[in-house]
Amino acid sequence: MVAFRRWRAVRPFWGGLLLALGGAEILVTEKASLKVVMHIGMQGLAGYLLPTLMLILGLLILFNPTQRLFYSILGALLSLGTWVTSNLGGFFIGLVLGVVGSCLAFGWLPDQEPRRARSWRRRRQEPVPLP
Template sequence: MFLNPGPTEAAPRLSRFPVAGREHVRTARHRFRAWRGSRPFWAGLFTLTAGVPILYFPYVRLSLSGIPLALSTTAGAGALITGVLLIALGVSLWVRPQTRVFAGIAGLLLSLVSFPLANFGGLFLGLLAGLIGGSLACAWAEPAQAGAPDTDV
């Protein structure tokens, strides 16, 4: 009864969206894929994500099994500047992919500076994400044009 609907039972509807809605979602997904493929998307995402824990941990009050854990440092302003700059570099990688080398090297340096400055680089989360994002930004190459001749001989 549950696996095969009988002749009197209607088959379950697979989608809530009408066909036109599916086409809209499909075209939006294809446009996002084309946009993502034309810029260092993952480098920007990792770099942007690196700024969040660097910003978060110096200003939050944590507790470990009821024991208050203060991660506030005297260099809270340094953590704020480092985190905001990493977020700005991640967004700039999406908006201006031409700045990928500068943003990649700056992301790498800011991530390394965050280690002593901002609670071990946001408890190593921001440090690792920033190193990965900066490396991806430096390694990213623009996709070849469809009609352009191949120069790799």
């Protein structure tokens, strides 16, 4: 469990997970047996392609966090594209999960230095005297 926490701490875990879950949810709604289901294009090819790419991008964010900026921008654009192609983005749930996950991955920053070193440096600095 400690190893998983350490692995999760060095990558945008929640952003990648939400993006992958959004893509999976949209794929599930494509198979729904509702009369509301829309299919646009060649038998709904785009309806299956965009959420599949969202799922892949979410996994890439988890396992290759150095390229998270490119993956998250592409993930946000694909999530917004599902509004038209995939049942209003999986009835809004997958669309919102994808956009929020992409935003979390885009805004994530790796920890540059250990926390102990930063707090030690702050305590050691002397106050500047006023003139």
